[in-house]
Amino acid sequence: xxxxxxxSMTEEFMLRCRAxxxxxxxxxxxxxxxxxxxxxxxxxxxxxxxxxxxNPTISFDTVNRTLLTFAEIGIIETVESHSGxxxxxxxLMSHHHLHCVxxxxxxxxTDETLDKVPVPEKAIGNFTVLGKRxxxxxxCESCRKKHA
Amino acid sequence: xxxxxxxSMTEEFMLRCRAxxxxxxxxxxxxxxxxxxxxxxxxxxxxxxxxxxxNPTISFDTVNRTLLTFAEIGIIETVESHSGxxxxxxxLMSHHHLHCVxxxxxxxxTDETLDKVPVPEKAIGNFTVLGKRxxxxxxCESCRKKHA
DNA sequence: GTTACTGCAAAGGCTTTGCAGTCTG
DNA sequence: CAGACTGCAAAGCCTTTGCAGTAAC
Numbered sequence: 001x002x003x004x005x006x007x008s009m010t011e012e013f014m015l016r017c018r019a020x021x022x023x024x025x026x027x028x029x030x031x032x033x034x035x036x037x038x039x040x041x042x043x044x045x046x047x048x049x050x051x052x053x054x055n056p057t058i059s060f061d062t063v064n065r066t067l068l069t070f071a072e073i074g075i076i077e078t079v080e081s082h083s084g085x086x087x088x089x090x091x092l093m094s095h096h097h098l099h100c101v102x103x104x105x106x107x108x109x110t111d112e113t114l115d116k117v118p119v120p121e122k123a124i125g126n127f128t129v130l131g132k133r134x135x136x137x138x139x140c141e142s143c144r145k146k147h148a
Numbered sequence: 149x150x151x152x153x154x155x156s157m158t159e160e161f162m163l164r165c166r167a168x169x170x171x172x173x174x175x176x177x178x179x180x181x182x183x184x185x186x187x188x189x190x191x192x193x194x195x196x197x198x199x200x201x202x203n204p205t206i207s208f209d210t211v212n213r214t215l216l217t218f219a220e221i222g223i224i225e226t227v228e229s230h231s232g233x234x235x236x237x238x239x240l241m242s243h244h245h246l247h248c249v250x251x252x253x254x255x256x257x258t259d260e261t262l263d264k265v266p267v268p269e270k271a272i273g274n275f276t277v278l279g280k281r282x283x284x285x286x287x288c289e290s291c292r293k294k295h296a
Numbered sequence: 297g298t299t300a301c302t303g304c305a306a307a308g309g310c311t312t313t314g315c316a317g318t319c320t321g
Numbered sequence: 322c323a324g325a326c327t328g329c330a331a332a333g334c335c336t337t338t339g340c341a342g343t344a345a346c
Contacts, residue, residue: 023300023345045335059303064336066301072250077285082219082226084234084311085335098275102220109271117265119284123257126289127246135283136267137225141274171320171325193310207328212311214326232336233310301344308337319326 009036013075020073030055031066035076035090041106043085074130079106096133100140107140157184161223168221178203179214183224183238189254191233222278227254244281248288255288 013032017024034051042050044064051058067088070076077089079097082104091108094115098107114134161180165172182199190198192212199206215236218224225237227245231252239256242263246255262282 021300025301025345027302043335057303061304061337062302074249074285077249078229081229082234086229086232096271098272100275101222101225101278107275109268111268111271113268114265117262117282119282120257120259120261123244123259124246124284126292127248127255127284128287128292129284130249130286132282132284134265134267134280136272136275136277136280137222138278139276144274144276169325173320173326175327191310205328209312209329210327297346299345302342304340306338308335310333310335312333313331315329317327320324321322 006033006036016073016075022069022073027055027058027062028066030058031063032070032075035070035088036092039091039108041079041087041089043087045085047088077131094131094133097135098140099135099137100143101137102139102143105140154181154184164221164223170217170221175203175206175210176214178206179211180218180223183218183236184240187239187256189227189235189237191235193233195236225279242279242281245283246288247283247285248291249285250287250291253288 010029010032013029014024017028022028030051031047034047040046044067045060047067048058048060048063051063067076071078071088075092079087079089081087082099082101087106093110095108095110096114098109099105100107111134117134119129119132158177158180161177162172165176170176178199179195182195188194192215193208195215196206196208196211199211215224219226219236223240227235227237229235229252235254241258243256243258244262246257247253248255259282265282267277267280
């Protein structure tokens with residue numbers, strides 16, 4: 001990601017915070033920057049460990065609470081976690097998921113045709129749509145080999 | 149659900165168990181029957197409490213382990229839980245989800261057009277598909293009113 | 297100056313693990 | 322009869338909650 005893109009994303013982030021009445025703190029900025037451009041599905045602990053190198057004073061609780069807050073305003077999402085640990089989807093671009101029901105792994109994929117599928121208006125009623133994705137569940141290649 | 153449908157579903161269930169090398173036990177049958185036809189998103193504890201009325205000797209651990217086992221063989225699924233508790237989707241029919249990012253509620257909806265959307269073969273590679281669904285994230289009506 | 301956020305710590309709750317006994321095939 | 326499953330209990334881990342101090346607006 002180049003400088004211009006990063007700063008514009010940061011500005012958009014700040015606007016979004018203000019729109020929701022959230023204050024902009026150094027911690028929130030640091031967490032946002034750690035997530036931007038990432039395509040993983042980290043747990044709160046994973047994000048925390050990524051941050052402490054650059055931000056030794058940040059606490060795990062702040063990271064965890066901030067991630068939940070971000071999820072509430074639609075900046076990130078929580079994913080269909082099958083382990084006992086909550087995981088976040090920090091990829092802000094539109095994408096879809098392959099979800100292995102055996103190992104729990106989530107594999108991202110993109111597909112422009114799926115992106116264009118409209119959300120059926122009559123089905124959603126008064127629901128305010130923030131995003132959509134296709135979740136394909138099944139068995140990944142390594143699990144299939146393992147149990148073959 | 150009528151008798152014929154229930155017994156055929158049970159037979160299909162038993163076949164699926166055998167196909168995966170799972171033994172058919174009274175507990176597994178009871179749990180399967182408790183799930184069939186349900187359209188909720190219960191936690192393991194919720195399923196357990198539903199069962200103990202009819203099956204006083206069943207243990208929570210068996211219920212929990214069985215649900216995980218069922219999820220592994222694709223009989224049920226785990227859903228994008230945003231609370232700390234794992235929830236299962238026990239509706240075996242094809243359906244889609246509205247997911248409120250604020251209260252975590254998941255609302256089922258059906259849409260035949262979405263059902264027919266093909267999974268892009270080139271994107272999934274060697275992934276064995278068991279099912280697919282659209283997950284629409286956003287804000288439900290009651291949450292929107294609450295924060296308005 | 298007010299309101300919201302952070303950091304620390306403890307409490308709480310769900311999930312996992314191990315094992316002996318029992319049951320399925 | 323062998324392998325798998327159940328039930329019980331304890332251990333483990335993540336998440337939540339409360340509060341005082343601090344920072345954003």
